[in-house]
Amino acid sequence: MKNIIVTGGAGFIGSNFVHYVVNNHPEVHVTVLDKLTYAGNKANLAGLPADRVELVVGDIADAKIVDELVAKADAVVHYAAESHNDNSLKDPYPFVETNLIGTYTLIEACRKYDVRFHHVSTDEVYGDLPLRKDLPGHGDGPGEKFTDKTPYNPSSPYSSTKAGSDLLVKAWVRSFGLRATISNCSNNYGPYQHIEKFIPRQITNILSGIRPKLYGDGKNVRDWIHTNDHSSAVWTILTKGEIGETYLIGADGEQDNITVLELILELMGQPKDAYDHVKDRPGHDLRYAIDSTKLREELGWKPQFTNFRDGLAATIQWYTDNREWWEAEKQAVEQKYAKNGQ
Numbered sequence: 001m002k003n004i005i006v007t008g009g010a011g012f013i014g015s016n017f018v019h020y021v022v023n024n025h026p027e028v029h030v031t032v033l034d035k036l037t038y039a040g041n042k043a044n045l046a047g048l049p050a051d052r053v054e055l056v057v058g059d060i061a062d063a064k065i066v067d068e069l070v071a072k073a074d075a076v077v078h079y080a081a082e083s084h085n086d087n088s089l090k091d092p093y094p095f096v097e098t099n100l101i102g103t104y105t106l107i108e109a110c111r112k113y114d115v116r117f118h119h120v121s122t123d124e125v126y127g128d129l130p131l132r133k134d135l136p137g138h139g140d141g142p143g144e145k146f147t148d149k150t151p152y153n154p155s156s157p158y159s160s161t162k163a164g165s166d167l168l169v170k171a172w173v174r175s176f177g178l179r180a181t182i183s184n185c186s187n188n189y190g191p192y193q194h195i196e197k198f199i200p201r202q203i204t205n206i207l208s209g210i211r212p213k214l215y216g217d218g219k220n221v222r223d224w225i226h227t228n229d230h231s232s233a234v235w236t237i238l239t240k241g242e243i244g245e246t247y248l249i250g251a252d253g254e255q256d257n258i259t260v261l262e263l264i265l266e267l268m269g270q271p272k273d274a275y276d277h278v279k280d281r282p283g284h285d286l287r288y289a290i291d292s293t294k295l296r297e298e299l300g301w302k303p304q305f306t307n308f309r310d311g312l313a314a315t316i317q318w319y320t321d322n323r324e325w326w327e328a329e330k331q332a333v334e335q336k337y338a339k340n341g342q
């Protein structure tokens with residue numbers, strides 16, 4: 001595993017993975033293949049050594065560029081995607097193109113050159129779970145979290161294209177012997193996350209003097225994991241995972257949105273109720289929750305950044321210290337949301 005391609009390596013989770021590899025695996029050279037969409041940012045890779053990390057600006061759906069790069073690689077770790085549910089509800093097309101055609105293009109090249117492929121996916125492919133208060137025993141019984149046996153049931157254009165991309169990978173493993181693994185992770189937080197997403201949107205709202213915006217009643221539950229723990233999990237699966245297997249990645253971090261928002265407000269010295277309720281997301285998934293037993297027991301992975309309060313405080317500090325990273329985009333992002341009543 002000397003030469004790896006990281007697609008989407010200039011985005012939030014991909015760039016955190018590139019930092020993780022550079023810091024922990026000195027023998028590995030990383031080629032980032034990234035189209036630099038609105039969500040990709042060269043600055044996310046600033047300061048990394050040029051002899052360890054190369055950025056190639058290109059589209060994963062461009063078969064020529066993909067072929068040239070994959071021919072020289074030992075593995076592809078595939079993060080590139082259109083990743084925001086709200087955008088997919090406005091304009092699904094780029095999601096079909098990147099998440100489906102892009103993934104298809106990569107696995108065809110990996111098949112041709114027999115290159116190891118790891119597909120980074122989401123827990124959203126499984127749809128949603130009922131809120132815990134609806135369940136007997138408040139979440140202690142079996143079947144109340146997603147496992148790799150949960151049937152696919154995606155809700156949005158985003159999650160349905162991710163589900164489709166997972167199924168392409170599974171079919172390429174079975175029909176063509178592609179050496180691939182899949183991971184489905186829960187909601188990530190940490191540095192370099194685009195300010196369209198929930199946690200950075202609220203932090204940068206407060207830093208800009210704008211009241212935070214909560215969709216609907218805010219009871220929806222997300223299972224938060226620090227992006228560094230996602231990186232170590234992907235590395236573990238890439239190096240120790242069994243070909244053809246799916247591993248769910250999660251750190252037992254369930255929180256409802258109101259609780260997260262109140263914690264952000266508290267950590268930033270604001271009154272607990274200093275936010276607005278805004279229009280709910282159509283088809284808004286109620287609850288995600290991951291059972292990561294397989295990854296922990298079979299591959300020996302465990303998360304390290306499990307104190308959510310400390311992780312959130314560090315993330316707030318990062319956005320506070322790096323205003324130049326997000327400030328120029330803030331107005332346009334908020335205008336887009338405002339047009340939508342959000």
Ligand code: NAD
Binds near residue numbers: 013082084123
């Ligand atoms: P992001 O939107 O921050 O970054 C996506 C990156 O992919 C950007 O750098 C963008 O420029 C690049 N990209 C988009 N289309 C491309 C194309 N056609 N060709 C090349 N590059 C392209 O996304 P993220 O939140 O970092 O998510 C990364 C991956 O992790 C995605 O596959 C997503 O489905 C998955 N995931 C995300 C979360 C989460 O909480 N954000 C959770 C689980 C899984």
Ligand code: TDX
Binds near residue numbers: 084186188197222281
């Ligand atoms: O302003 C907001 N107010 C709000 O209440 C925004 C942007 C979101 N929300 C809610 C919607 C969700 O319940 O917060 C929750 C989190 O929203 P997002 O950050 O948009 O994430 P989500 O839709 O849960 O999807 C994320 O996790 C799974 C990533 O964006 C996906 O790429 C990943 O697959």
